[in-house]
Amino acid sequence: MSLVVFNKLLRQNRCITQAVQFRFRNCIYYYFSRLNSHKSNTSLNSNHKPKNEVSDKIKPIKERIKENAKTASYIGVIVLGFGVTGIMFYTISKELFSSKSxxxxxxxxxxxxxxxxxxxxxxxxxxxxxxxxxxxxxxxxxxxxxxxxxxxxxxxxxxxxxxxxxxxxxxxxxxxxxxxxxxxxxxxxxxxxxxxxxxxxxxxxxxx
Structure with a gap:
């Protein structure tokens, strides 16, 4: 092979190598840009939930009123039970221990x-x-x-x-x-x- 032909092939290989490197860099850049775009979209979706999802976790006011009334009734029954028990103990102690019973x-x-x-x-x-x-x-x-x-x-x-x-x-x-x-x-x-x-x-x- 002559020297002229060898130099011509070397220049062609260099051009091919540079073209491949350029294409590779473009692919890498495109991949990471898409990856970053997906992460940012996911973060926005997590921080800004739709209004209907937030409202589903808030109970309606009628249901909250009903639960509060039920809790108040339970507390009233407990207080009434303690009151009746106290009256019974007072009556029994008065009957047994009072000097005038x-x-x-x-x-x-x-x-x-x-x-x-x-x-x-x-x-x-x-x-x-x-x-x-x-x-x-x-x-x-x-x-x-x-x-x-x-x-x-x-x-x-x-x-x-x-x-x-x-x-x-x-x-x-x-x-x-x-x-x-x-x-x-x-x-x-x-x-x-x-x-x-x-x-x-x-x-x-x-x-x-």
């Missing part, structure tokens, strides 16, 4: 009666007390009545005691004193069997 008056009077020597001799020991018999044959209810007389609170009560020999009926009345505590106006028992003897433990009716 019928239960307290009954227990004190019963202890006073069964510890009296005259009652023990008349009825025989041991002595137990009980109230009025109910339909279920329970005897834990002592009949009583609370009333006002001359602006002073009174309580009248009746219950029963039974010993080994006979039974008796207990009658009592208490009234408020200056300290607003109960004190006996009278307390006595009446034997059920003949002769119907009465044993008086307290009687202050003459002081009225």
């Amino acid at each position: 019928p239960n307290t008056v009954y227990n004190k009077a019963l202890q006073r009666v069964i510890s009296d020597n005259r009652v023990q001799d008349a009825l025989g020991v041991p002595i137990k007390g009980y109230g009025e018999e109910t339909k279920r044959q329970r005897r834990n209810h002592a009949a009583h009545k609370v009333f006002m007389r001359n602006g002073i609170e009174h309580m009248r009560m009746q219950f029963y005691v039974q010993g080994s020999r006979q039974k008796a009926t207990v009658h009592l009345e208490v009234k408020e004193n200056s300290s607003r505590d109960y004190e006996y106006r009278y307390l006595f028992i009446q034997l059920d069997q003949y002769p119907r003897t009465t044993i008086i433990l307290e009687d202050k009716r003459s002081n009225d």
Whole structure:
């Protein structure tokens, strides 16, 4: 091959190489420009959501009002339950622990009666007390009545005691004193069997 032909082929190869490089660079540039354009479009779509997509996440006002009303009703039921429970506990504690409750008056009077020597001799020991018999044959209810007389609170009560020999009926009345505590106006028992003897433990009716 002559030198002239060799130089001609070398120039042709250089031209082909430059053309290929140019085409390659254009392809690379076109690829990355398309890639960047896709990323920017994705970012815009994520930042600017359609109005209907945003509104779907917001509940209608009627539904929100309904849920708020339901929540308020639940809270009202809970508060009402606590209130009823508190009233029950207050009533029970007042009945059991108050010095002026019928239960307290009954227990004190019963202890006073069964510890009296005259009652023990008349009825025989041991002595137990009980109230009025109910339909279920329970005897834990002592009949009583609370009333006002001359602006002073009174309580009248009746219950029963039974010993080994006979039974008796207990009658009592208490009234408020200056300290607003109960004190006996009278307390006595009446034997059920003949002769119907009465044993008086307290009687202050003459002081009225």
